[in-house]
Amino acid sequence: MNILSKLKLIVPLLFLSFLISCNDSESSSVNQGAPTISVRLVDSPGDYEAVNVEVVDVMIKMDDDSEDDNGWMSLEAESGIVNLLEFTGGVSKVLVERFPIPVGTLSQMRLVLGDGNTIVIENEEGEVPSEYDLKTPSGQQSGLKVKIDALIEEGFTYDFILDFDVDKSIVHAGNSGNIILKPVLYASAEASSGIIEGTVSPADVQSKAKVLVSGPDGDFEITAYTDDLGAFALWGVPAGTYEVIVMPDGENSIYSYGSATNVEVVNGEITTITDPIELMLKPGSITGKITNEGDVVVTASVEVGGETLSSSTDENGIFLIENVPPGAYIVTLTPAEGSGLESVMMNNVEVKPTEVTDLGGIELPMIP
DSSP: OEEEEEOOOOOOEEEOOOEEOOOOOOOOOOOTTOOEEEEEEEEEOOSSSEEEEEEEEEEEEESOOSOOSOSOEEOOOOOEEEEGGGOOTTOOEEEEEEEEOOSEEEEEEEEEEOSOOEEEEOOSTTSOOEEEEOBOOTTOOOEEEEEEEEEEOTTOEEEEEEEEEHHHHEEEEGGGTEEEEOOOEEEEETTSOEEEEEEEESTTSOEEEEEEEEETTEEEEEEEEOOTTSEEEEEEEOSEEEEEEEEESSTTOSBOOEEEEEEEEOTTEEEEOOSOEEOOBOOEEEEEEEOOSSSOOEEEEEEETTEEEEEEOOTTSEEEEEEEOSEEEEEEEEEOTTSOBOOEEEEEEEEOTTOEEEEEEEOOOBOO
């Protein structure tokens, strides 16, 4: 793999966001030589047509871990409605770009959402998708706060990523029919984490890439969908060695999964997986029925990459060889010793993904 460009990345902080009320910001003093901060929004995927959230602002609190609503500083974020599911293949939404902030400890960050949040859900085939309002739990508002505790020093630029976990943030409220927005975010600052970029083959099969990360509050996944070219980018991955697993989006796909092992992430760098991750086709099966009279036990077998897959007939003379990779095989039918029957080899037996190849009724010849 090639190490491409350098970024300045910090350790991702997993947090379950909670909702709090928002007051007017109180700006801290900032001088001309102040450090600057950028904030980008990315998404962990969800199985919806669109998830639209109204971004109002991003705010920070310096040198203050209190729950007090005073002391928040606005970063004058770009506001508006964004569809979180557009952020695939490394695409991100810049909310704040190089905004000057004071020197000190960046204690907390708050993502402020408005009430214009909606979700679009796919209906039955041929029907127009339905759009619904995303409700906010009663008595709560959409100020999403997270502890950062990052030292901010003069002369540096700090780039933060807010990863909005769509799948975990949408709650279907039982029989009420309401769909509730309870945001879950992953936060990382680009000063001690890295990025994994790669591609998937076939490129036209939309897939989801993921790595499993061990955090102070337990293990969690960082995920990303591929774009139209099969590219993906996993943001905010702590330094370490990972297995990147890719699975197709949809249970009905003929593909199962693919993976890249020993992917090394270095803080502050982009790790590019050079070769595309190949999705493996789902296996198929081979079945048939031995029609010879009597209690004849026959073993059906195929050779797959030096390994033998086999199945013996049941009381009805039926065999079923499962988990056979797609391809063409020689099926060997071997009767039990002393049966008086000859073995048979059946050539060019084709196995297709998820399908059962039925050889029908087979009568083994008697030994001359």
